[in-house]
Amino acid sequence: MRKIIEQSNKNLTESLAYQLELNTIPVGISARHVHLSLDHIDILFGKGYQLRIHKELSQPGQFAAKESVMIAGPKGTIDKVRILGPARCTTQVEVSLTDAHRLGISPPIRDSGDLAGSSPITIIGPKGSIYLKEGAIIASRHIHMSEEDARQFQVHDREKVHVVSQTKRGVIFSDVKIRVSADYRLEFHIDTDEANAAGLTNQDRVWILK
C-alpha cells in the first residue's frame, strides 16, 4: 500500500513538474563571442584552418570552438573571446554594454546579422588580425522556439512579448522578440549584463507575459 502511495505521489510530482515546465522557458546566457567568416578564419588562424569543436551549444549544429581571439577597441582589449561555429557568411562580434565601455565602442542593440552601421572593431588571432569597419553589436534579447512551441505559447515569429524572471532580483524584460524556426530549441537568450541584473543563471526558467 505504502509503495503504491509513494509511486502515486511520485507520478503526481513529476506530472506537476512537467506541467509547470510546459509554461516556462529555460534561460541561455550569451557571453561575448565572435562569429567568423571562412575568409577571416584564414587570416586569423592560417589558410584552410578548421575550427575545432569544444562544446555543442543548445541550438542544433552550433558549437563553441576550442579557438579564441582577442578583440580590441580604442580604449582597451578583451582576450580569450570565444568563437562560435560553424563559419558564417559575415563576421560578427557580440559584446555586452559592460564590454563595450571597456573597449571604448558604442555598438547598437541589434538582432544577430543586422550589421549595417554597427561599431568598428579589431579582431586579433594567432596568425593575423582584421579591422572591421562595422561588425560589433549588442544582441537584442530574444526567444528561440520551434513552431510547436509557438503554438503552445500562442505567439508568432517576430512578435514582441514581456518575459518575467522571478528571482531574488526580479526583472520583467520588455520588447523580447520571438524567433520561430524548425531548427530552434526553446531558449530565452540574454547577455551577461541582463543575466546579472536579474540574478539569472543558465537553465533558470522564465515566463512569457503577453
Add this chain to the structure above:
Amino acid sequence: MRKIIEQSNKNLTESLAYQLELNTIPVGISARHVHLSLDHIDILFGKGYQLRIHKELSQPGQFAAKESVMIAGPKGTIDKVRILGPARCTTQVEVSLTDAHRLGISPPIRDSGDLAGSSPITIIGPKGSIYLKEGAIIASRHIHMSEEDARQFQVHDREKVHVVSQTKRGVIFSDVKIRVSADYRLEFHIDTDEANAAGLTNQDRVWILK
C-alpha cells in the same frame, strides 16, 4: 503678437515638461565603491588621514573622495575603486555581480548596512591593507525620496514597487524598495549591471508602477 505666441508656447512647453517630470524619477547609477570606517582609513592611508572631496554626490552630504583603493578576492583584483565619504561606522564594499565574478566572490544582494554573513573581501590602500571577514554586498535597487515625494507618489517607506524604464532596451524592475527620509533627494539607485541591462544612463527618468 508673434512674441506673445512664442512666450505662451514656451510657458506651455515648460509647464508640460514640469508635469511630466513630476511623475518621473531620475536614475543614479552606482559604480563599485567602498565606504570606510575611520579606523580603516587610518590603516589604509595612515593615522589621522582625511579623505579629500573629489565631487559632491546627489544625496546631501555624500561625496566621492579623491582617494581610491584596490579590492581583491580569491580570483582577481579591481583597482581604482572609488571611496565614498564621509567615513561610516562600518566599512562596506558594494560591487556588481559582474565585479563579483571577476573577484571570485558571491556577495548577497542586500540593503546598504546589512552586512551579516556578507562576503569576505580584501581592501588594499597605499599604507596598508585590511581583510574583512564580511563586508562585500551587491546593493539592492531602491528609490531615495523625501516625505513630500512619498506623498506625491503615494508610497511609504520600505514599500516595494515596480519601476518602468522605457529605453530601447526596456526593463521593468521588480522589488524596488522605497526609502523615505528628510535627507534624501529623489533618485532611483541601480548598479552598473542593472543600468547596462536596461540601457539606462545617469539622469534618465523612470516611472513607478504600483
